[in-house]
Amino acid sequence: MTDILLKKINNIEKMIIELNMKIDNFLGYEELTEEERKEIEEIRREIKRGDYVKFDEVFGKQ
Secondary structure, three states: OOOHHHHHHHHHHHHHHHHHHHHHHOOOOOOOOOHHHHHHHHHHHHHHHHOOHHHHHHHOOO
């Protein structure tokens, strides 16, 4: 039973790693310059602070 669980956990870990690589490749993250990476980090901080406008507020019904 333990071997089966360990195999499943290892498989899940491999899938997560593969998914992360696909996301990074899709976003082109590894091609970003240091300045672009800093800009992305600033955007992430702004979002965490709630300093953004929702999509519907910009493009919603008018």
